[in-house]
Amino acid sequence: MDKESHKVIEESLIREVAAILSRDPGLIEPEIPLHEMGLDSLGFVELLVTIEKKFKIKLMESGLTRSDFRTIRSLSAKIGALG
Amino acid sequence: MFSLPYSRNKRYLTGIDWIVHVLNYMTIKESGAGFMSQIVIEVSGNVNTSEIENPLNAFIKKHTIVNGYLSRDINLAPYWKIPPVKKPGISIDTAILKKDESFDVILKKLENGVNTLFKNKREHLAFHVLTGCGRSYIAMTFDHLLFDARNAEAFLNMFQKDWESGESSGQMTITEPAHLSMWMDKFKAGQRVNRAFFKIAGKEPPLVFPLPSGKNGFKFRILSFGRKETEAIAENAFNEAGYLMLMPYALAASVCALHGIFKGRGISSGDYVIPVSIDTRKQEEITKQLFFNHVSFLIFKAEASVASDFQALLKSIKEQMYTQVRSDLPGDICKASLLMRIAPASLLGRLLKIYFKGEIASFCFSYVGRTAYTSPHFMGNKITNIFHMPRTPVPPGIGIFFQQSNEKLNVILSYLDGMLSADEEEIILTSLKSRLGVE
Numbered sequence: 001m002d003k004e005s006h007k008v009i010e011e012s013l014i015r016e017v018a019a020i021l022s023r024d025p026g027l028i029e030p031e032i033p034l035h036e037m038g039l040d041s042l043g044f045v046e047l048l049v050t051i052e053k054k055f056k057i058k059l060m061e062s063g064l065t066r067s068d069f070r071t072i073r074s075l076s077a078k079i080g081a082l083g
Numbered sequence: 084m085f086s087l088p089y090s091r092n093k094r095y096l097t098g099i100d101w102i103v104h105v106l107n108y109m110t111i112k113e114s115g116a117g118f119m120s121q122i123v124i125e126v127s128g129n130v131n132t133s134e135i136e137n138p139l140n141a142f143i144k145k146h147t148i149v150n151g152y153l154s155r156d157i158n159l160a161p162y163w164k165i166p167p168v169k170k171p172g173i174s175i176d177t178a179i180l181k182k183d184e185s186f187d188v189i190l191k192k193l194e195n196g197v198n199t200l201f202k203n204k205r206e207h208l209a210f211h212v213l214t215g216c217g218r219s220y221i222a223m224t225f226d227h228l229l230f231d232a233r234n235a236e237a238f239l240n241m242f243q244k245d246w247e248s249g250e251s252s253g254q255m256t257i258t259e260p261a262h263l264s265m266w267m268d269k270f271k272a273g274q275r276v277n278r279a280f281f282k283i284a285g286k287e288p289p290l291v292f293p294l295p296s297g298k299n300g301f302k303f304r305i306l307s308f309g310r311k312e313t314e315a316i317a318e319n320a321f322n323e324a325g326y327l328m329l330m331p332y333a334l335a336a337s338v339c340a341l342h343g344i345f346k347g348r349g350i351s352s353g354d355y356v357i358p359v360s361i362d363t364r365k366q367e368e369i370t371k372q373l374f375f376n377h378v379s380f381l382i383f384k385a386e387a388s389v390a391s392d393f394q395a396l397l398k399s400i401k402e403q404m405y406t407q408v409r410s411d412l413p414g415d416i417c418k419a420s421l422l423m424r425i426a427p428a429s430l431l432g433r434l435l436k437i438y439f440k441g442e443i444a445s446f447c448f449s450y451v452g453r454t455a456y457t458s459p460h461f462m463g464n465k466i467t468n469i470f471h472m473p474r475t476p477v478p479p480g481i482g483i484f485f486q487q488s489n490e491k492l493n494v495i496l497s498y499l500d501g502m503l504s505a506d507e508e509e510i511i512l513t514s515l516k517s518r519l520g521v522e
Binding site: 020021022023034035038039040041042043044045046048049052060066069070 | 321326327328329330331361362365401402404405408409450452453
């Protein structure tokens with residue numbers, strides 16, 4: 001996956017997380033862990049559903065590790081690798 | 084006096100607000116008091132009630148909505164009638180704590196507040212203070228007709244901010260449309276909700292505890308975990324359920340704990356049905372939607388045959404959560420419930436039992452991860468914990484609630500007195516601790 005595609009996935013995830021948390025996308029840092037941003041179980045499942053709809057990847061059963069899910073950046077990298 | 088649509092004296096009820104009114108009606112009928120709850124702020128140091136009373140009354144006076152009551156419009160939409168003038172002030176019941184008084188004794192005293200029916204249809208808040216020997220408990224009993232648990236926290240948080248700054252947060256404009264349009268959208272949502280509920284319902288009614296006879300109050304047991312234990316629970320949840328899966332983990336632990344009691348009683352026909360209330364607002368929206376109920380529900384089924392297998396149970400709960408969020412069941416419940424507002428509470432109470440063959444649910448559950456009370460102090464006293472004492476709707480009359488206050492996790496068992504024996508209560512708490520990995 002090239003840098004350009006990775007950036008597109010990351011920007012898309014930033015928009016989704018911002019919508020779930022009702023925040024300005026400009027305030028979402030891709031390196032901050034999702035739980036520190038205030039995402040809870042419900043918000044996280046909403047994000048997984050969006051990822052499934054957008055990227056056709058079911059992450060709930062993908063066996064990803066904590067580091068894969070930890071930040072928007074790491075999650076984008078994993079989606080890029082799986083996609 | 085006439086109340087015009089969108090007037091300052093009325094706020095239309097949403098479908099969820101109306102369901103809360105129905106649950107209130109049913110709970111009063113079965114237990115003598117309504118669908119109320121109590122938020123308790125535990126602080127270090129003694130507090131002087133008279134120092135709280137005046138600023139609290141000044142704050143509440145600005146929000147005449149707290150003395151509102153139910154009415155119906157000429158278009159039949161139910162609304163909350165907001166009186167233009169605040170009735171005479173709130174008084175605070177005070178009791179003195181003795182030295183070495185145990186938390187169990189304190190909890191008994193706090194139970195009295197939440198088990199007392201409000202005096203009239205315009206009263207929805209009551210305050211109680213227990214203080215002495217260097218610690219205090221400030222309890223606000225509130226009617227769910229007025230607001231949900233998070234709003235109760237936000238309401239007290241706003242009071243604290245006003246008190247700290249010495250400035251008034253001002254009057255709030257509270258409006259809600261009558262939602263008397265887009266009928267097809269609501270009917271379609273209703274169809275999807277019906278299909279989802281009938282799919283969850285089995286051939287037999289769900290497993291429930293028999294309701295005790297008489298008008299009993301609620302009993303509460305609270306497990307308060309410190310920072311290290313709370314972190315350990317989060318770590319266990321991650322290892323067993325996955326990243327950010329605390330809610331499904333806590334629900335699975337609760338099903339396991341109650342399953343032990345059902346098994347012990349030899350009750351085995353049927354499965355568990357558990358409504359889980361979820362907040363439909365974002366954190367930033369709480370202060371803008373300070374009153375009424377901004378929740379919806381996920382409805383889980385836990386098959387009794389897998390209730391002893393924690394991993395299978397967890398997998399099933401996670402799958403159901405994913406499916407229901409994917410199909411937006413909570414959103415459909417909000418839309419479909421708008422159609423139900425036409426039905427009087429007595430009728431709707433009966434209709435709600437159709438899905439699950441005469442029952443409502445096995446028990447209620449919620450997990451609130453972030454508190455809306457953000458200040459570390461309450462009127463100058465350092466807060467050591469904030470916990471809730473919710474009266475569960477009757478039926479089912481029993482619930483397990485997880486709620487986090489800063490770094491502390493509180494687990495609250497709430498049940499109608501007489502529903503569980505003292506031994507069973509202990510078994511549930513021991514099982515919960517064991518399942519959460521903090522024995």
